[in-house]
Amino acid sequence: MAEAPNTTTDKPLADHSAATDGIKDQAGKPMIHVKVYSPYQTYFDDDAYSISGLNNTGPFDVLPRHHNFITLLNPCVLEVHVPTTVKRIRISRGVMHVKADQVIVFLDV
Numbered sequence: 001m002a003e004a005p006n007t008t009t010d011k012p013l014a015d016h017s018a019a020t021d022g023i024k025d026q027a028g029k030p031m032i033h034v035k036v037y038s039p040y041q042t043y044f045d046d047d048a049y050s051i052s053g054l055n056n057t058g059p060f061d062v063l064p065r066h067h068n069f070i071t072l073l074n075p076c077v078l079e080v081h082v083p084t085t086v087k088r089i090r091i092s093r094g095v096m097h098v099k100a101d102q103v104i105v106f107l108d109v
Contacts, residue, residue, distance in 0.1 A: 030065065031101075032063070033046070053073050054075075077089065078091055
């Protein structure tokens with residue numbers, strides 16, 4: 001009778017902690033990269049603690065480690081929370097895509 005192949009290994013598993021740690025500020029607080037732009041202008045392109053907006057279900061926030069997410073944005077004021085202030089961007093409409101601690105907001109679509 002044949003023996004089952006040995007599937008164990010002496011090699012340690014790869015350390016994926018660097019891939020899941022994401023972006024952090026100098027104090028170690030998690031951040032996300034946010035880019036808000038239109039065909040004619042870039043309004044914001046930097047790291048932030050969160051972004052807040054409005055869609056058909058109401059107001060929402062996107063924080064670090066947010067699940068993948070895509071939504072149409074309603075007219076509102078996007079609030080991008082950065083270390084020293086809150087950047088406010090008035091929009092008429094847009095699309096937001098969240099994936100892997102990156103938020104892309106494309107306006108005027």
